[in-house]
Amino acid sequence: MKLLYTSTLMLLAMTILLGGVYPLAVWGVGQLLFPSEANGSLIYRDGKVAGSRLIGQRSSSPGYFYSRPSAAGDGYDAAASAGSNLGPTNRVLIERVAAEADRLSFDGPQRPVPADLVTTSGSGLDPHISPAAAEFQVPRVAKERGIAEGRVRELVAKYTSGRELGIFGEPRVNVLGLNIELDETAKNVR
């Protein structure tokens, strides 16, 4: 009985400290020092939330850079993150990849499609594509928008991050940032 009493009190005290004070302390410091990051790195357009710098979006119009395929909800559902969880020998996976590669090759250059552009990410929310996957799409986007490929490449370069500290992670292109900037560029031209 003494043990039950001690256990209950200990858990209660720990809950106040670790389930209350600790997360609130991190929340306070975060909101004070890093308000944008703590609230989801949101991007605003015309005063409305247009998305998050960290969360990918579905982009199906050929004038935009395509994101990777997504298994989150019906595609990039940021309230239902998910991977496909298809195994490497699963027919569903192999056929899906082949169909996606065919679709992208149809209106793209006649060379192999970079693998990240035909595979789903772990989260279904990957905000990035590889620089190769961006380069693969440059001719299509430039043609659709009627701007020079060189100009599109400049924008791609602007939204490309290298390895952190030159070592960690992989080079990557932020698709949403790039697509928003493409729209802005179009506005200025008009």
Add this chain to the structure above:
Amino acid sequence: MNVYGIVQIVIYLVVLTLLTKPVGIYIARVYAGERTGPEAVFGPIERSLYRICRVDPATEMNWRQYGAATLMFSLVCGVSVYLIQRLQYFLPLNPAGLSGPSPDSSFNTAVSFMTNTNWQGYSGETTMSYFTQMTALTVQNFVSAAVGMALAIVFIRGIARFETDRLGNFWADVVRGTLYILLPISLAAAIFFVSQGVIQNFREYDLAQTLDGGIQTIAQGPAASQIAIKQLGTNGGGFFGVNSAHPFENPTPLTDFVQMLLILLIPAGFTYTLGRMVRSQRHGWAVYGAMMVLLIAGIALSYWAESQGNPLFPGSVDQAVAGGNMEGKEVRFGVANSALWATLTTAASNGSVNSMHDSFTPLGGLVPLLNIQLGEVIFGGVGAGMYGMLVMIILTVFIAGLMVGRTPEYLGNKIEAYDIKMAMLYILIFPLSVLGLTAVSVLMPDAGLSSLNNPGAHGLSEVLFAFTSATGNNGSAFAGLNANTAWYNTSLGIAILVGRFYMIIPVLAIAGSLAGKREVPASLGTFPVNTAMFAVLLVSVILIVGALTFFPVLSLSPILEHLQMINGQVM
């Protein structure tokens, strides 16, 4: 495999090694009751906790009392997590209006978090309110880790002490581990994570107007505080469904690197703590060496296999430019960091993921599966890895003793029949639960097989991985398996309980037995446990015990699938 990938892996291993000694010394000081830096802040909290709970931290317990306190505290924790989930709808901080999970799911989650497993049948953003995440799950991430560390410390005290039955005070060990090890490091890590983009807020889910005219609901919440401890405490339970693959949980390669470090920080440090407490630092390093050899072998196989890509993809896909098999992986991490993470998270009993193991190549997926099946002793969980390894060491010393025909001794403790019986109990319960429950599941077409996401050999891998992960208290998954069903929630919950408590009791019994022994001075006939020869023997025993037990079933799952894949068979 490329130079960048290899360099990142080497840097990781070097940094981990450099941290082993300072962390190990610090852990030893905390449990010896010595003053440490954070005492200035947390000392008053520690003393008031003892006062509120009417605990005398100086009163040491024997192994039975220690075990009883462990069990009672775990029971209270489990009940609390269950109730908070079931009452979630009526509790505050639930902006998405989520109703409580079903009874079987709540049971599964309760035992999963109280045992440091963090197997998740549910998906965070569609199931758990902010209140539940904080007061139920985050709290368990701390205290279940503190319990694991306390048990490892008790085992080491059992080895180091002679002719006593006193092993320490459970409450003091749990409180000190939480306040002086877990909380300060988590605080610092959580704030770093927020600076990188991990969210920490209480917002309603945001509605974004997307570029193609749709609406994207963006889940929010207090994630950073939970993610720091989920890695440090080797719990692994994600705030979101996809865990550390989610950009809000793990936004940059730097957060990825730090999270990987947190996973093995305490388990690696414990090898030094062991050496310090038994006054044989070379023994600590020998154990570290054995673990490191197995870890590097796993990383190499996993990275190599994933770099090869999937040979069944059509020729119109360029896998080399992306580094290999990218299905289920994030671009920012790439193949090297995904393979490294998968190996670490299963070497430890962490189980968080930054890529989907279910979509790994067969051999890439074999590594995490085998890591858990070897008993999670390759560094292992906080505490749990250390006491698992100590059981393996006792077995190794015993086998070495048999080979030279002398009574086995371990650091002055004569190893006798009772100790070996308990060690074998520990070793045999694990495959019994894993293989038994897997077999039962695959024999049930409705309850067992209808949850599969993949056909053929890979389907067996999914079920096998689930019971391996649950019994091993790991928590990672071949996540395609729909485990949120009455059968899997219940059976996996039982596997988790078996894997924690049926293993803790033999561990405590050995600790009690060793502490009571009279010290045997080392002689010429004593098998030294501080040499490379010992490390080699230890690795061999781990591989023989684990591999022989699981080889038959592995040959029907990942190994068979590998053979099918390289022969071009699509299922």
